[in-house]
Amino acid sequence: MNFRNYHVPYQINEQYSKKAAYFSMEFAIHQPLKIYSGGLGFLAGSHLRSAYELKQNMIGIGILWKYGYYDQARNQDQTLQVTFMEKIYSFLEDTGIKFQILIHEHPVWVKAYYLNPETFNSAPLFLLSTDLPENDYVSQTITHRLYDANVATKVAQFILLGVGGAKLIDELGFNPDVYHLNEAHGISSAFYLLNKFKSAEKVKEHLVFTTHTPEEAGNEKHDIYLCHKMSYFCGLSIDEVRKLTGIKDDQFNHSLAALRFARKANGVSALHGHVSREMWKNHEGICPITSITNAQNWRYWADKQMYRAMEEGNDFAFDDRKKYLKKRAFEIVADQTGKVFDPNVLTIVWARRFAGYKRADMLTYDMERFEKMLNDLKHPVQIIWAGKPYPVDYPAISQFNNLVHLSKNYKNVAVLIGYELGLSKRMKQAADVWLNNPRVPREASGTSGMTAAMN
Template sequence: MSFRNFSVPYQGDDRYSKKVAYFSMEFAVHQPLKIYSGGLGFLSGSHLRSAYELRQNLIGIGILWKFGYYDQARNQDQTLQVTWMEKQYSFLQDTHIKFQISIHDHPVWVKVWYLPPDTYQTAPLFLLSTDLPENDYVSQTITHRLYDANVATKVAQFILLGVGGAKLLDEIGFNPDVYHLNEAHGISAAFYLYRRFGNNLEEVRKRLVFTTHTPEEAGNEKHDIYLCHKMSYFCGLSLDEVRHLTGIQDDQFNHSLVALRFARKANGVSQLHGHVSRAMWEKHSGTCQIISITNAQNWRYWADKQLYRFMEEGNDHMWDDRKRYLKHRAFEIVADQTGKQFNPDVFTIVWARRFAGYKRADLITRDAERFTRLLENSKYPVQIIWAGKPYPMDYPAINDFNHLVHLSRKHKNMAVVVGYELALSKRMKQAADCWLNNPRVPREASGTSGMTAAMNGAANFSTDDGWIPEFVNHGNNGFVIPKADYANMNTHEQDEYDLHMLYRILEEQILPLYYQNRDTWRQVVKNGMRDVRYQFESNRMAHEYYELMYNAGY
């Protein structure tokens, strides 16, 4: 097929006729395409699936990572081993499009690959690569590893996504009405567009929208402005011009702040995150309006349809049988990896997501006496599984992972599994009776793993952060640790309070309900299944992006 004068290769819905290019560093569209690390990719993958289901005029722009994020393996003692495996994808189409961009005042060749919509039922996805024989080795490594630890390489990746993605759209003649940046990684596109539109910032602002996922200023990407300039980040503009345009006067180029100043509109990814973001950025002048569009996940891809069918039929016997089967199947993976055979009739807690300090993977283990008592409780037996990928250079998070591995040797009903990607994620959600989520409030912008857990018959048990305040009705469709006066607590006090409440709710409410009142427990889970499909399905989210961001002026 020809990629010149490209248009979405299916009949569009008139409600979604505006042309949108959606830029993201990672897309989790299906297990075989390993170009994602965690929640940002899971979110963008579901967005592309819903754009396809709704027949929206939207295309994805991303990067083809040669080694993916990394492959999570084990050392001899079962601790975490980071490995890098080259990936091969015969299902991607070669567009035969090559063009050059400037990185570090040096021409770098970019090759473009294409994921057709019918491969994985997604909107069209274009992926950029610099891993070409025409490039020198350093330029080839730009697309080797997602979120490379080398600062210069990471800045080059941001230039590739932004400038390379914007130039690709010119190459294929797509001419989007809206450039949507999913996080600020691609804000270099704005400088390319500024030059393209005759140094007219208003022409850029008309077309640019921005989604922020970071609920604290320290978490936003900042890089030395002189390094960015030296690396051709600003498309030939002088530093004085950049400072005048962006309003940045110090030496740190804040990608999110510039995105907020260049976009016509921005959004946080939950109602709470919208409030947090507005408060966080209001002290900066010239930023755009920040609204909320709560993240969601694609029901068609994630949900267990049998559970939903039995729920709708009111067939509790078959619902229980199906959930038991899903647990048993997932436990085969646990047994294969760890040699531990879990029991599908035992209450199973799962903590599985990206390992990061604020997510507190080990929180439930911090009171050693209570944790041991929980795992040795014969009246209300419990099994616990952990899974998730730390960033390969985040040594405190890797230490947390390894600590859990060592601790699991003492308990036959505690397991830590590796390889947390889309396929294992779905199995872990099916394994769970209770999906445990305990980030430090208000550090979690949205946190969508609990949505897909609910779609697979797990009850959410969470701190009151991210999407949870919009969803959980305690004791009715899930369980939530009530907020304390966190603003007046130090980190240790907050952790102690959350840990105490976690055990109190688990021991006094959740476990007795599961073992002594199974009908009510089942109803809580079903209520969660129903509510998550109603409110947190990504077709709703994709529709809201058109209604509130793409079609709306400013």
């Protein structure tokens, strides 16, 4: 396949003929491709699946993470162990495209790989890698770990996604009408496009931005002098950057820059749109912020046999299928924890990325009530927790481990590891109650509940 004059390799639906390039740090498309951490990736993966079904003229731009996010294992006492294992993907195609970008005033080689739409039924996805023998070791590590904890490495990752992604698009000859940033990680693309179009207004015509962060403190910020030293601004001086972005202090706010470069932005729920407008209302020169509620791909997530039984009004078939799905999921519970769960018992599942504001352990705040609920023979329940904390978020890891230790005292409580697409799907099919109890308004949307509701 010739990637130098690239066209989406399927018949485009005329309704969606506008060319779009969708930038995201992570994509959760299918279990074998482990380049995601949580909800942002789940959303991006569903977007690509739905774009394929609708035959949209869209490509995805991401990064090929050599070690993924991390592999969730257990220590001897069953607590969380963070491990990193090299991932090998024989289903990705080498595009033959290789080019250089500047990172830390140093040329870094970038190679592009391709996920064919037919492989997992998704829109075309291009993935960038710096893990090449032409690069020094430090440059190779840019694409080793998703959301690397090292600040300079993370800034380099943002440059790769934004500048590298925009340059790849030029190498492809794709010429999109819209550059869509799924979060602000790729806003360095705006500085590349500024050099290309020679006008901030031209950049604004092409750029749109989806914000996912419902509080100002949660937006990515880095020292503006570090960003400049890292070649983030594509040759612009700090004074020029300040003039373009309106950022006056020494912290470069990626989201604020995106809101000033984009022609429009959206929050990911009605409430989040309102919260975002309130959050940014005192900043001049930002684009309008609307809201487009997140969605998930029904064809991927929903159990079709349950829907068939529901449409036919066959309650027996519906119940039978649900029990089968629970039994299948409970085999994972038994394998990991040695506990045999009952498909006839009400099952509560809390499963998503572990973070403090999501309050995974909220059920245990009142231990007397918790004990009473678990020991109620008249109304029995089973509880499953699963999810990945960020590998250096030690409070979240401690929360996970505390639940592991707590679960050892109950035969009807389990804490699972390996929360990725495959396990997520099984848990959503097994749940009778999908528990989501974050602090309002810190959860921007909550897409896990959407996929749980499909089952």
